[in-house]
Amino acid sequence: MPLADRLRALVGPDxxxxxxxxxxxxxxxxxxxxxxxxxLVVLPRTPDQVxxxxxxxxxxxxxxxxxxxxxxxxGGTLPVGAPVMVCTSRLQQIESIDVANRRIVVQAGxxxxxxxxxxxxxxxxYAPDPSSQPACTIGGNVAxxxxxxxxxxxxxxxxxxxxxxxxxxxxxxxxxxxxxxxxTGYDLVGVAVGSEGTLxxxxxxxxxxxxxPEGVRTLLAVFESVEAASEAVSGIIxxxxxxxxxxxxxxxxxxxxEAAFHAGLPTDAGAVLLVELDGPAAGLDPxxxxxxxVCREHGVREVRVARDEAERQALWKCRKRAFGAVGRLAPxxxxxxxxxxRTRVPEILxxxxxxxxxxxxxxxxxxHAGDGNIxxxxxxxxxxxxxxxxxxxxxxxxxxxxxxxxxxxxGEHGIGVEKxxxxxxxxxxxxxxxxxxxxAVFDPEQRANPHKVFPDAKVCVEARAPRRQVPL
Amino acid sequence: MTPWKEIVGxxxxxxxxxxxxxxxxxxxxxxxxGSVDEVQAVVRAAAARGAVIAPSGLGxxxxxxxxxxxxxxxxxxxxxxxxxxxxxxxxTVTVQAGCPLARLQETLAAASxxxxxxxxxxxxxxxxxxxAANLSGPLRASQGTVRDLLLGLRLVGADGALVSTGGRVVxxxxxxxxxxxxxxxxxxxxxxxEATFKVRPCPAREAALVVACRTPADAGDTALALRDxxxxxxxxxxxxxxxxxxxxxxxxxxxxxxGIAAEVDAGRARLEAIVAARGLRAAFVDDGAALRxxxxxxxxxxxxxxxxxxxxxxxxxxxxxxxxxxxxxxGAAVRCLAHAASGVVxxxxxxxxxxxxxxxxxxxxxxxxxxALVVTRMQPGVDVEPWGTTGPAHALMRGVKTALDPAGxxxxxxxxxxx
Numbered sequence: 099m100p101l102a103d104r105l106r107a108l109v110g111p112d113x114x115x116x117x118x119x120x121x122x123x124x125x126x127x128x129x130x131x132x133x134x135x136x137x138l139v140v141l142p143r144t145p146d147q148v149x150x151x152x153x154x155x156x157x158x159x160x161x162x163x164x165x166x167x168x169x170x171x172x173g174g175t176l177p178v179g180a181p182v183m184v185c186t187s188r189l190q191q192i193e194s195i196d197v198a199n200r201r202i203v204v205q206a207g208x209x210x211x212x213x214x215x216x217x218x219x220x221x222x223x224y225a226p227d228p229s230s231q232p233a234c235t236i237g238g239n240v241a242x243x244x245x246x247x248x249x250x251x252x253x254x255x256x257x258x259x260x261x262x263x264x265x266x267x268x269x270x271x272x273x274x275x276x277x278x279x280x281x282t283g284y285d286l287v288g289v290a291v292g293s294e295g296t297l298x299x300x301x302x303x304x305x306x307x308x309x310x311p312e313g314v315r316t317l318l319a320v321f322e323s324v325e326a327a328s329e330a331v332s333g334i335i336x337x338x339x340x341x342x343x344x345x346x347x348x349x350x351x352x353x354x355x356e357a358a359f360h361a362g363l364p365t366d367a368g369a370v371l372l373v374e375l376d377g378p379a380a381g382l383d384p385x386x387x388x389x390x391x392v393c394r395e396h397g398v399r400e401v402r403v404a405r406d407e408a409e410r411q412a413l414w415k416c417r418k419r420a421f422g423a424v425g426r427l428a429p430x431x432x433x434x435x436x437x438x439x440r441t442r443v444p445e446i447l448x449x450x451x452x453x454x455x456x457x458x459x460x461x462x463x464x465x466h467a468g469d470g471n472i473x474x475x476x477x478x479x480x481x482x483x484x485x486x487x488x489x490x491x492x493x494x495x496x497x498x499x500x501x502x503x504x505x506x507x508x509g510e511h512g513i514g515v516e517k518x519x520x521x522x523x524x525x526x527x528x529x530x531x532x533x534x535x536x537x538a539v540f541d542p543e544q545r546a547n548p549h550k551v552f553p554d555a556k557v558c559v560e561a562r563a564p565r566r567q568v569p570l
Numbered sequence: 571m572t573p574w575k576e577i578v579g580x581x582x583x584x585x586x587x588x589x590x591x592x593x594x595x596x597x598x599x600x601x602x603x604g605s606v607d608e609v610q611a612v613v614r615a616a617a618a619r620g621a622v623i624a625p626s627g628l629g630x631x632x633x634x635x636x637x638x639x640x641x642x643x644x645x646x647x648x649x650x651x652x653x654x655x656x657x658x659x660x661x662t663v664t665v666q667a668g669c670p671l672a673r674l675q676e677t678l679a680a681a682s683x684x685x686x687x688x689x690x691x692x693x694x695x696x697x698x699x700x701x702a703a704n705l706s707g708p709l710r711a712s713q714g715t716v717r718d719l720l721l722g723l724r725l726v727g728a729d730g731a732l733v734s735t736g737g738r739v740v741x742x743x744x745x746x747x748x749x750x751x752x753x754x755x756x757x758x759x760x761x762x763x764e765a766t767f768k769v770r771p772c773p774a775r776e777a778a779l780v781v782a783c784r785t786p787a788d789a790g791d792t793a794l795a796l797r798d799x800x801x802x803x804x805x806x807x808x809x810x811x812x813x814x815x816x817x818x819x820x821x822x823x824x825x826x827x828x829g830i831a832a833e834v835d836a837g838r839a840r841l842e843a844i845v846a847a848r849g850l851r852a853a854f855v856d857d858g859a860a861l862r863x864x865x866x867x868x869x870x871x872x873x874x875x876x877x878x879x880x881x882x883x884x885x886x887x888x889x890x891x892x893x894x895x896x897x898x899x900x901g902a903a904v905r906c907l908a909h910a911a912s913g914v915v916x917x918x919x920x921x922x923x924x925x926x927x928x929x930x931x932x933x934x935x936x937x938x939x940x941x942a943l944v945v946t947r948m949q950p951g952v953d954v955e956p957w958g959t960t961g962p963a964h965a966l967m968r969g970v971k972t973a974l975d976p977a978g979x980x981x982x983x984x985x986x987x988x989x
Contacts, residue, residue: 126577198794198884199913222796243743256747259717273962280880282942282957283986284759284967288717288750292743296940309801336659338682338771379799380836381829437739439660469741470660509741517744524744528731532974533746538971 115139130175137181145301153269158395161545164295166238169230172514178549200307206237223306225252243292245510247343250468256291261304295547297540311376316404317373327369328443330396331467343374344468354417358423378544420464428477436500457488471509583893593637597644614730624758624981627696664766667698686713704754707866708804725760763911773828778858788822790887791912803828809890809906814866874922874949879915962988
């Protein structure tokens with residue numbers, strides 16, 4: 099029996115996609131500079147079906163690529179050398195909510211935003227909040243160790259995933275960690291989170307919930323220059339404050355989001371800082387005053403405070419949908435993800451500006467300034483092949499500059515296929531050997547998401563003209 | 571003494587004494603390397619000879635885990651004690667493994683920062699030991715544990731290679747996060763030589779509220795009520811006599827409140843309202859940090875053994891009650907003090923003769939509920955398996971050990987299930 103039919107026998111007739119015209123949807127994720135179609139896509143409905151599917155693939159020694167909602171930004175779901183794609187997007191059960199212990203057990207296909215929605219009536223929330231949170235799934239968040247603006251104070255996925263159910267490439271199911279916080283033995287949850295699907299497929303996760311803060315203050319500080327805004331970021335951190343979020347948007351981004359959302363952002367400003375403070379109400383006004391004072395020290399033009407939740411939401415809409423709004427600036431864009439020590443943000447911004455000028459490109463910046471996690475957005479037109487080459491070169495140069503400043507080539511998007519070539523900038527042969535040895539424990543045949551993350555795994559993928567991106 | 575004294579110099583290679591033993595395992599030699607190069611040379615020489623190594627710092631927490639099956643070289647890292655790089659505005663610090671935690675905290679305090687990890691004996695706890703034994707204290711309630719603060723490691727692998735994990739920036743998802751694998755591994759996967767942490771601003775003020783409770787179960791419940799009323803800095807629950815000189819001799823819930831003065835005052839008012847609503851009495855403690863340090867010492871106060879039950883936060887009260895009644899039935903004296911928000915109940919057992927029986931009675935129930943009961947300290951003469959039943963992922967853990975230390979020269983037998 100053909101493989102597709104054997105898979106249909108496991109997951110039902112509507113659980114396998116193999117018509118070429120239907121497979122096009124799966125040929126890339128949020129990283130669109132490279133494309134490859136899988137031969138077939140399997141959509142199991144239960145964790146048990148995932149296990150059965152992997153068992154079948156193991157028997158046939160067929161490599162596979164896991165996929166959630168496909169919102170990843172580093173090509174982690176690009177099917178390279180893996181004919182079968184296994185999507186966890188139909189595993190949508192929220193299995194249990196434990197308010198007293200502040201835990202929730204969800205299946206991998208549960209969308210990030212659903213988690214907080216399910217527990218907000220109990221005064222709880224799920225802290226990691228990537229910009230794609232209305233679409234991205236917990237399985238993908240676990241695979242990528244996703245972050246988001248509020249991770250400055252609350253941490254990233256790895257700080258909130260207490261346990262995962264992992265289906266090994268053999269099809270065997272193993273429970274790592276669990277609802278009890280302190281576990282005996284090696285911290286394999288910590289290894290599985292952020293492993294980008296190279297150890298198997300996560301089907302369930304036990305997540306930690308946190309109490310919603312008593313109060314929130316959201317401030318918008320308007321600066322004449324990006325430099326002044328980024329110096330203010332260092333000033334706020336240096337003053338001993340840990341805001342819930344500290345985000346910077348530069349002039350091109352301000353123009354794009356203002357055109358899209360009409361939130362009243364000053365389009366003549368050099369940069370704006372979005373500062374969110376949360377916690378006990380008693381501490382908010384003093385902290386907000388301190389933030390305003392630091393901003394004044396750095397020549398702030400104006401500090402606006404959101405007066406109510408509607409104003410706060412309007413500001414956050416600008417930030418979280420900024421990537422979408424960029425669609426107005428150019429036919430295409432490529433979002434980079436690098437990290438520098440927070441104090442080096444002014445330097446990396448100067449480097450980005452110089453890189454843009456050198457390659458005759460426009461680069462817009464909207465990023466997690468408090469974490470030093472930059473997201474330069476390189477604008478281009480895919481029809482201009484020379485421009486595409488310059489985009490790739492500029493991205494590489496920016497990442498190399500991040501490493502030279504003591505940073506990393508990815509803060510939250512992952513290595514995927516995009517940044518394999520940059521891994522040796524961060525890790526030497528012995529460092530990478532330790533990782534590949536660990537991989538072999540889980541996946542001795544290297545069938546789980548092959549040719550990802552590790553340099554020696556890279557095979558030649560043809561860089562094809564990217565498709566036009568539509569605003570979210 | 572050959573080749574050790576050639577590598578580290580004569581004064582830094584000594585014959586092992588009884589005082590250097592881990593459990594019953596006395597090392598043939600104690601070697602104190604003065605550089606990372608020397609650590610690598612020692613590990614290479616050990617690997618070439620098939621000699622078994624166990625890393626150590628100042629020895630304060632070596633009782634955690636099982637003794638190694640054999641011990642040839644105790645690798646004492648106390649000479650690698652520098653704070654390599656503290657960047658206050660980046661809120662990161664890189665420090666060598668042998669640096670005592672108390673000294674690191676002094677450096678950070680100069681910039682009004684701290685590494686918010688508060689195990690007992692910070693003067694005798696090295697950074698390497700902090701990571702390798704995954705030590706924590708009351709602050710874990712709000713600040714997390716080593717895994718939440720550790721950004722990167724440098725370590726010497728079983729083949730002598732210097733391996734880096736993670737990085738020095740606060741956000742980084744490049745490659746596997748192997749720092750977490752070494753956290754709590756007790757040196758069975760590598761010899762830690764340097765760690766980078768994110769640090770945080772110290773709270774301007776820290777106070778505490780000690781609430782006298784009727785029963786251990788009430789203490790657990792009250793603690794969670796306090797947690798739900800206010801973002802507490804730390805949260806402990808004590809069984810009968812758990813708090814040596816607490817209010818009365820009964821159970822208690824103790825909450826730490828931190829922040830600027832206005833926050834501490836508001837927190838106190840909110841918590842006192844909860845206490846009143848529950849018909850309980852509370853004492854306000856101005857110097858919360860001193861009380862916290864005293865509570866952290868519970869783990870190392872004189873006892874025949876200290877057990878550590880990992881359970882769900884909501885089960886802390888009933889777990890303490892179960893332990894106390896099991897102890898009464900066995901005629902043993904115990905004291906319980908829990909990290910209530912984290913579900914970690916520590917039990918000090920006074921009578922050596924009762925330890926094994928208590929563990930046998932308590933362990934199955936805790937394990938059935940997805941937790942673990944680990945013996946973290948025991949006096950000589952107490953003979954009990956410290957770890958308990960291996961979990962479902964044990965085969966993978968054994969695979970990890972074999973992958974990183976195929977010849978089994980790094981403290982074999984120290985970890986769960988004889989890893």
